[in-house]
Amino acid sequence: MTMRPLLLFSFILIAAGATAARAERLVVSLSNHRVQITSNYVGEDLVLFGTVEPDPGKTTRPGGYDLVVTVTGPRQTFRARRKSRVVGIWVNADSREFVRVPSYLAILGNRPFAEIADADTRRRLQIGLDNFLLTQRIGADFGDTVRDDPFRLAFVRLQGQQQLYYEIPNAITFLTPAVFRAAIPLPANAPTGSYRLDVKLFAGGAQIAQTNTALEVIKAGFEQYVAEAAVNKGFLYGLVTALMALCTGWLASVVFRRD
Amino acid sequence: MQIYLPIADMPVNIFLVLGMGLAVGFISGMFGIGGGFLMTPLLIFIGVPPAVAVASVSSHIAASSFSAAINYWRRRAIDVALALMLLSAGIVGTGTGVWLFTELRSLDQLDLMIGLSYVTLLTIVGIIMIYESVRAELRARHGQPPIIRRPGSHTWLHGLPLKLRFKRSKIYVSAIPVWAIGFSIGFIGAIMGIGGAFLLVPMLIYFLRVPTATVIGTSTVLTLVTMSSATVMHAATNHLVDALLALILMVGGVIGAQFGVRTGQQMRGERLRLLLGLLVFLVGLRFAYELVVRPDDLYSIRRVGIL
Numbered sequence: 252m253t254m255r256p257l258l259l260f261s262f263i264l265i266a267a268g269a270t271a272a273r274a275e276r277l278v279v280s281l282s283n284h285r286v287q288i289t290s291n292y293v294g295e296d297l298v299l300f301g302t303v304e305p306d307p308g309k310t311t312r313p314g315g316y317d318l319v320v321t322v323t324g325p326r327q328t329f330r331a332r333r334k335s336r337v338v339g340i341w342v343n344a345d346s347r348e349f350v351r352v353p354s355y356l357a358i359l360g361n362r363p364f365a366e367i368a369d370a371d372t373r374r375r376l377q378i379g380l381d382n383f384l385l386t387q388r389i390g391a392d393f394g395d396t397v398r399d400d401p402f403r404l405a406f407v408r409l410q411g412q413q414q415l416y417y418e419i420p421n422a423i424t425f426l427t428p429a430v431f432r433a434a435i436p437l438p439a440n441a442p443t444g445s446y447r448l449d450v451k452l453f454a455g456g457a458q459i460a461q462t463n464t465a466l467e468v469i470k471a472g473f474e475q476y477v478a479e480a481a482v483n484k485g486f487l488y489g490l491v492t493a494l495m496a497l498c499t500g501w502l503a504s505v506v507f508r509r510d
Numbered sequence: 511m512q513i514y515l516p517i518a519d520m521p522v523n524i525f526l527v528l529g530m531g532l533a534v535g536f537i538s539g540m541f542g543i544g545g546g547f548l549m550t551p552l553l554i555f556i557g558v559p560p561a562v563a564v565a566s567v568s569s570h571i572a573a574s575s576f577s578a579a580i581n582y583w584r585r586r587a588i589d590v591a592l593a594l595m596l597l598s599a600g601i602v603g604t605g606t607g608v609w610l611f612t613e614l615r616s617l618d619q620l621d622l623m624i625g626l627s628y629v630t631l632l633t634i635v636g637i638i639m640i641y642e643s644v645r646a647e648l649r650a651r652h653g654q655p656p657i658i659r660r661p662g663s664h665t666w667l668h669g670l671p672l673k674l675r676f677k678r679s680k681i682y683v684s685a686i687p688v689w690a691i692g693f694s695i696g697f698i699g700a701i702m703g704i705g706g707a708f709l710l711v712p713m714l715i716y717f718l719r720v721p722t723a724t725v726i727g728t729s730t731v732l733t734l735v736t737m738s739s740a741t742v743m744h745a746a747t748n749h750l751v752d753a754l755l756a757l758i759l760m761v762g763g764v765i766g767a768q769f770g771v772r773t774g775q776q777m778r779g780e781r782l783r784l785l786l787g788l789l790v791f792l793v794g795l796r797f798a799y800e801l802v803v804r805p806d807d808l809y810s811i812r813r814v815g816i817l
């Protein structure tokens with residue numbers, strides 16, 4: 252796995268070198284690499300800053316650059332279920348499993364994806380929710396389906412309602428032709444774990460550079476303490492919670508005692 | 511004011527949850543029930559994952575029932591012997607219920623089973639309660655004396671062997687129906703995530719002829735023990751109890767319950783039962799509506815696992 256980004260990167264360098272005989276470098280910096288969930292956490296807006304560095308001695312391209320940032324959260328497996336009517340009652344009759352798909356997925360651009368690259372490139376580079384690879388288990392097989400598959404549509408829509416899946420074509424602003432700023436809204440229900448940010452630079456409809464960075468969403472302070480206790484010392488945690496319940500009940504009966 | 515719940519993994523408005531605790535606590539104090547059948551759906555409605563809701567509500571019920579149990583204890587309204595008999599069978603019932611719960615969950619039909627059992631139980635129990643209390647109300651209005659169920663009146667259940675005497679309740683009944691009732695309450699409670707007091711109280715009254723003086727106090731003890739052990743079990747096995755959510759709920763719940771008890775004591779028994787019957791019936795209808803009417807969204811997603 253560690254070889255793949257490297258290979259991809261060198262491939263891009265070669266490809267870029269072959270077609271344009273020049274290469275840009277992307278330098279990015281994230282406002283916060285560790286998002287801490289504390290008791291007053293209601294989501295956080297992250298900012299990604301970056302510059303496009305042209306080759307030494309060259310200037311930025313006259314045609315300008317385009318940028319796509321893909322943020323993927325920790326991978327999880329989900330089951331999408333469809334209800335249908337059986338003897339007058341609506342029951343979950345059909346289900347499909349989405350295997351190891353991102354629990355959070357944001358695809359951001361500086362303008363509509365269709366203007367950045369053609370359909371073929373977008374599909375190849377997984378630009379846009381329609382083109383992102385969502386592996387499904389269909390019987391014994393694994394694979395993505397056509398983009399208008401009802402289960403896929405429903406899955407993306409439901410994750411979107413939770414603000415976990417979205418694409419924003421105007422989330423990235425170029426402050427100068429080479430300096431950009433991207434706003435990444437992390438919702439309150441963002442799953443904990445490590446997130447990966449893939450930044451792809453386009454010019455003239457083709458990808459010319461890419462880089463990535465990462466961030467972590469972790470529970471901190473009281474939230475971390477409770478969550479860890481619940482998982483690691485479940486029985487003790489349960490006893491303490493039950494005792495807490497008894498104390499609350501006893502206190503109330505003392506406070507409100509009338510006789 | 512928003513506060514982030516560490517296990518439910520979501521922020522909630524602390525005053526909304528406190529208010530829900532107060533409201534359900536008021537109702538539970540008024541009728542002498544735990545209120546789980548109201549609280550669990552309410553929490554699911556505001557977005558708490560159903561499994562976390564069921565697990566956390568159990569500790570909320572433990573708190574309010576302990577507060578109630580202390581009050582009943584002071585008034586000598588608890589039949590300890592009867593409570594212990596019910597509990598011994600109740601634990602077996604809970605174990606069986608948890609086993610079936612796990613089986614159904616693996617078949618992906620747990621939601622349906624919970625929905626169906628809510629509909630069946632709540633509507634039937636609701637209708638019976640409404641019918642009984644309306645009849646009593648009408649009798650009172652026509653000037654007829656209410657049917658008095660003396661502690662000594664017998665049904666076929668009293669003909670069964672293994673008879674035991676429960677002094678505090680002044681009843682002499684076979685252990686078999688006592689165990690049967692304890693088992694079914696434990697079983698139903700584990701599957702539906704409720705304390706079951708709204709089922710237990712009528713069962714004790716109609717089947718065992720337990721007098722009104724001890725029936726609610728005794729059922730409170732059963733609720734207290736089953737819900738406390740459910741809290742520990744849920745925490746130890748599924749790690750789903752949200753202590754922070756439970757704390758907010760129980761603080762609201764115990765305060766609400768105190769006011770509920772006062773309101774309840776000012777009302778006549780029949781009227782109280784009619785109101786509770788209507789409430790139970792309406793919640794049952796709400797579940798029936800969900801099952802029968804085409805849902806807004808046919809699709810739903812569930813996190814299967816972190817792989």
